[in-house]
Amino acid sequence: MITSRDNPKLKLVRKLETRRQRDKLGQFVAEGEDLVAAALEGGWELDFALVDAARAPDLPVRAEQVSSHLLAEVSTLGYAPRVIGVFRAARPERKLPPLGLELWRVGDPGNVGTLARACDAFGAYLALSPGSADPFGPKALRASTGSIFRVPMPDFAPQGAVALVAHGAPPLNELDPSLSRFVLGSEREGLPDEVVTACAASATIPLAGPAESLNVAMAGTIALYDWRRSHEAR
């Protein structure tokens, strides 16, 4: 049982709170039973698991017990989760579906996590450009409710995809349904011209008024829904 805050495993968990260390070490932390179970089921490689000594859950893997207060200290939740898993960031192999989202510098981890959930729900992949939020950071993982561990994650590639823009393009539901990949821009700036130009087409989600807007998570969810709808109706 781990009873010292100087334990190297606890130190590593603390380190992995920053994206810099996650990128450098190629590891991330999943907190709580649901996320740890989703990562294991998704085939991600576990380095080690730590459980709250006072209320250890049943796990399909070996785990080390930690005093509750020490586990609470290294958690981003503000309390001790029943389990913390440290995983390798190497993505398990996944078959790439035709439907997918390509996110260009979407910086909010809540939006990245929510869109991972949408991709999982509609059977799509999720690609992130450099400058996007880390999908394996604590906030994105929580917002994804574990979906990120099931969704294929290829590299960002706008070529041949549809640029989803806020205004001025043809309506989304009139797109050629063979176009099944959607590029969404950053929360503040949308898509730059060079990314739109790289795409095969543009589309806009028609709204009630010109001043209105949807956030990127809502727009991406609608694009996935609409493609599935039109694809299944054919």
Add this chain to the structure above:
Amino acid sequence: MITSRDNPKLKLVRKLETRRQRDKLGQFVAEGEDLVAAALEGGWELDFALVDAARAPDLPVRAEQVSSHLLAEVSTLGYAPRVIGVFRAARPERKLPPLGLELWRVGDPGNVGTLARACDAFGAYLALSPGSADPFGPKALRASTGSIFRVPMPDFAPQGAVALVAHGAPPLNELDPSLSRFVLGSEREGLPDEVVTACAASATIPLAGPAESLNVAMAGTIALYDWRRSHEAR
């Protein structure tokens, strides 16, 4: 200029952080220029405005100056907004559009605010049952990005509406387009039988697998989008 934390206006702003006091006093607080401007433009009645003495914005209304540190203290933002407005909670009269969402005990203020934004974007109303999050609490207001001040808000009434359920009902896009009001259930429990029974029909958003799910904000956004799409296509 207000320089004492015992000032009655600052005390009132502090009080209005709790839903109990908002309900009792029939007032709420909008923080920041964007929310205050949206409330004023939406016709909400301002009781008073407080501005940061160090960086007062241009406002179309009278405002009292407050020392930055005192304004920061009463703000839920963790810093001093340039302006805080205290408004009457009496809803300005609004024409009711045919399209709308009826939320049954949606308790997360972020979801309520996001759905207000979706209703605004698609020209819909938003009705909240008792037990839903307060749309005038600080988190819901921020998530709505001011949309809540433009959206009509009638009382919750599932009669004649469509119950959106996670599984087992006909697909959303096959609904009779004359049905234009959608009832969504709480994050944890969905819709209880008595609410589903009160509705005129049920619908499900088709997903890639039976284990998948959308959160209530995504489901409501899709329902609004799909109705607008099918309505405009006719």
